[in-house]
Amino acid sequence: MRISDVIEEFIKDLFDDGSDAIEIQRNELAEHFNCVPSQINYVISTRFKPSQGYYVESRRGGGGHITIKKVNNDKEDYIMHIIKNIGNELTSNEVDILISDFLSYNIIDTKEAKLLKVATSDNVLKLSKDLKDKVRARIFKNMLLNI
């Protein structure tokens, strides 16, 4: 088995505790596997690409490290599913319920929640009942698509 595969597996195992971000030190890892440090870069660039669901950050210098984050597209799938299930109209109450669901599932952060809420609130729209819920549905769905 090639060393790259072993390192790949080792890194993936670090996620086993359920965390969605892990941190490694390039030189330390290279020493552990008895390979040159740049081998770690190779593994990362071939096996932890965004298209494979990972996002990588790093810092050089003393105490430097490499952070690998798992990005899941569960989020996008969930949002698309919700959007499809919102009809042509949406009440302020329904918005509140959706937003609180999104927050508890960590689909959006509190800032996005505030923006969604304010952009679709009765006070801001100030429209007749029949127009209001239609406009609200359109704004809400389109904003969601951009989150």
Next chain:
Amino acid sequence: MRISDVIEEFIKDLFDDGSDAIEIQRNELAEHFNCVPSQINYVISTRFKPSQGYYVESRRGGGGHITIKKVNNDKEDYIMHIIKNIGNELTSNEVDILISDFLSYNIIDTKEAKLLKVATSDNVLKLSKDLKDKVRARIFKNMLLNI
């Protein structure tokens, strides 16, 4: 964890009582962390830059000290100023200009820009001309208040 990060955190914790300016003594702090005094300068110059929302002043000589102020009210002031200058109506064109100004002054990030844009776009609002620009102004201003 690197010593610079520890010192950074220590200083930031000093703001926890809500004050927007804190005062430290360079030598004292260096002694506390068992590092050379210039390390404090390093931390300040890399972690407390104006671009990071801090403003630093100091005095030498007996009883000298370093004062760190939290600023970044610039952003809020600017936003408030803009909001006050937006009337009751706002065209799609005006939105585009404002958003591109905000972006170039780093008042908002690209995600916020997209949300502002989509929530106020003609296609989404789909209202008669007289209503549209009024609703757009309200949505835009209220969203800005929450950025």
Next chain:
DNA sequence: TATCTTAAAAGTCAGAGAAAGTCAAAAAAA
């Protein structure tokens, strides 16, 4: 009082050290 002196701060800057990144050539595998 006015000035001079000294000590107590903070500031600067360049060099050393500690990481990670790059890239192309060699080697191995498909």
Next chain:
DNA sequence: TTTTTTTGACTTTCTCTGACTTTTAAGATA
């Protein structure tokens, strides 16, 4: 042969250190 993996020399970025400089307050002296 073509593609993937491995290697290592060189680069870049970030952190830490210490010698030296500058500024200022406070005390000493005329």
